[in-house]
Amino acid sequence: MGEVIVITSGKGGVGKTTTSANLGCALAAEEKKVVLIDADIGLRNLDVVMGLENRIVYDLIDVIEGNCRLKQALIKDKRYANLYLLPAAQTKDKTAVSPEQMLKLCESLKEEFDYIIIDCPAGIEQGFKNAIAGADRAIVVTTPEVSAVRDADRIIGLLESSELRNPLLILNRIRPDMVKRGDMMTLDDVTEILAVDILGVVPDDESIVVSTNRGEPASMDKSSLAGQAFRNISKRILGEDIPLMDLNAGGGVFSKLKKFFSKTMA
Amino acid sequence: MDENGLVTFKGKKNGITIILDKAATFEELKDVFSKKVLEARSFFGDSRIAVTFSGRVLSQGEKKELLGIMESSMNVSEAAKPEDKADLPLVTELAYSQAVNSTVFHKGSLRSGQSIKHDGSIVVLGDVNPGAILTARGNIIVLGALKGFVHAGCMGDDSCYISALNLIPTQIRIADIITYIPPEMNVKNIKNKQTFPSYAYVENDRIYIARL
Numbered sequence: 001m002g003e004v005i006v007i008t009s010g011k012g013g014v015g016k017t018t019t020s021a022n023l024g025c026a027l028a029a030e031e032k033k034v035v036l037i038d039a040d041i042g043l044r045n046l047d048v049v050m051g052l053e054n055r056i057v058y059d060l061i062d063v064i065e066g067n068c069r070l071k072q073a074l075i076k077d078k079r080y081a082n083l084y085l086l087p088a089a090q091t092k093d094k095t096a097v098s099p100e101q102m103l104k105l106c107e108s109l110k111e112e113f114d115y116i117i118i119d120c121p122a123g124i125e126q127g128f129k130n131a132i133a134g135a136d137r138a139i140v141v142t143t144p145e146v147s148a149v150r151d152a153d154r155i156i157g158l159l160e161s162s163e164l165r166n167p168l169l170i171l172n173r174i175r176p177d178m179v180k181r182g183d184m185m186t187l188d189d190v191t192e193i194l195a196v197d198i199l200g201v202v203p204d205d206e207s208i209v210v211s212t213n214r215g216e217p218a219s220m221d222k223s224s225l226a227g228q229a230f231r232n233i234s235k236r237i238l239g240e241d242i243p244l245m246d247l248n249a250g251g252g253v254f255s256k257l258k259k260f261f262s263k264t265m266a
Numbered sequence: 267m268d269e270n271g272l273v274t275f276k277g278k279k280n281g282i283t284i285i286l287d288k289a290a291t292f293e294e295l296k297d298v299f300s301k302k303v304l305e306a307r308s309f310f311g312d313s314r315i316a317v318t319f320s321g322r323v324l325s326q327g328e329k330k331e332l333l334g335i336m337e338s339s340m341n342v343s344e345a346a347k348p349e350d351k352a353d354l355p356l357v358t359e360l361a362y363s364q365a366v367n368s369t370v371f372h373k374g375s376l377r378s379g380q381s382i383k384h385d386g387s388i389v390v391l392g393d394v395n396p397g398a399i400l401t402a403r404g405n406i407i408v409l410g411a412l413k414g415f416v417h418a419g420c421m422g423d424d425s426c427y428i429s430a431l432n433l434i435p436t437q438i439r440i441a442d443i444i445t446y447i448p449p450e451m452n453v454k455n456i457k458n459k460q461t462f463p464s465y466a467y468v469e470n471d472r473i474y475i476a477r478l
Contacts, residue, residue: 150378153395157377193395193413195375 010151012122026234051215099133106134168199281316
């Protein structure tokens with residue numbers, strides 16, 4: 001019986017799609033059966049980031065409307081044993097699906113897959129409500145910026161009132177050099193406001209831009225620092241206790257963990 | 267005591283004011299009242315009359331009784347606006363102290379977009395994050411960091427105060443005064459500055475913040 005995880009943020013552009021793609025690949029690399037669902041109807045991106053857009057025949061709306069069977073719409077990623085993508089429609093919008101329909105879809109996918117990762121659109125309206133409808137847990141992505149944290153706080157409030165309690169946080173695009181200069185919020189600053197547990201911290205990395213353009217998620221790239229962070233996050237989802245990467249980011253968590261672990265994870 | 271002095275009918279532009287003696291018992295008044303009503307019946311006839319009671323504070327029950335006595339003889343209704351303004355402050359004071367005494371307690375933090383509006387005072391056991399809004403007719407106390415929008419005494423009472431363990435609201439309002447903490451004085455902007463429990467109050471039409 002699978003687990004449905006929604007990746008949400010409130011704010012746009014903080015890294016939900018990037019996170020969804022990378023976590024999907026990393027979990028698949030750990031031999032799990034994973035399906036990615038792009039819930040951003042009308043502004044689909046997950047297919048592009050995954051490099052699978054030219055293989056789209058049917059999409060989420062086709063499945064909901066009964067134009068095809070679920071299996072026909074799922075695109076199998078050839079790079080992994082068990083990674084599939086259910087793309088969104090580009091010619092419709094978020095009113096084309098209801099929360100009940102999303103819930104039904106997730107229930108049927110749960111029987112076949114270990115992890116169902118839903119890429120939630122930005123905002124708090126219909127798209128968001130659709131995306132969280134079938135979710136068992138939520139991961140909130142934010143960048144260390146005041147505006148993103150403000151929106152993340154709002155989203156966490158909405159998640160909590162939708163019974164998706166204890167969401168986990170991914171702090172994305174952190175720049176250790178700026179943190180050191182005092183120009184960027186630290187992990188502690190962010191968690192002080194949001195008061196949720198940290199799942200991981202991902203550094204700002206040029207390799208993300210490159211990998212997005214190529215359609216090859218960074219978690220597949222051994223030399224990418226951000227990719228390493230996503231691989232660590234996926235291991236934590238699977239229950240392993242991996243310390244946060246030493247990014248010299250400052251803030252209590254890093255220095256505390258340094259004392260416990262003598263070698264830094266490569 | 268002269269019976270006639272207990273109840274006096276006074277004709278006004280918009281109806282009649284019935285002046286009731288303060289000292290007499292209600293029963294005594296009722297008696298005299300009924301007699302006076304009968305006497306006045308022929309004078310007022312069937313025209314619609316607005317009635318105001320004055321000289322003595324009546325309970326709702328007592329008012330109803332007197333109006334009832336009048337209604338059996340004439341076409342009366344209680345005046346919508348009390349003409350004797352002396353009655354007014356007493357009534358609103360009572361309502362207000364009742365409201366301030368009604369306090370709502372909220373356990374847990376308020377996230378951005380969440381708000382509490384209360385016709386009384388508010389106590390929050392937790393933080394109030396930026397983007398959260400507290401509006402109270404009375405006082406506001408936050409046992410945590412107050413970073414959101416806060417408005418105490420929202421019906422115009424500037425004797426209300428706002429208190430928090432860490433008072434760094436985005437914007438602060440008491441009654442009709444709106445302001446914010448200037449950046450150079452805002453503890454939020456000063457790294458490692460110690461925070462103290464503080465409270466904000468109004469003096470001379472300005473908001474001051476003092477340590478508790």
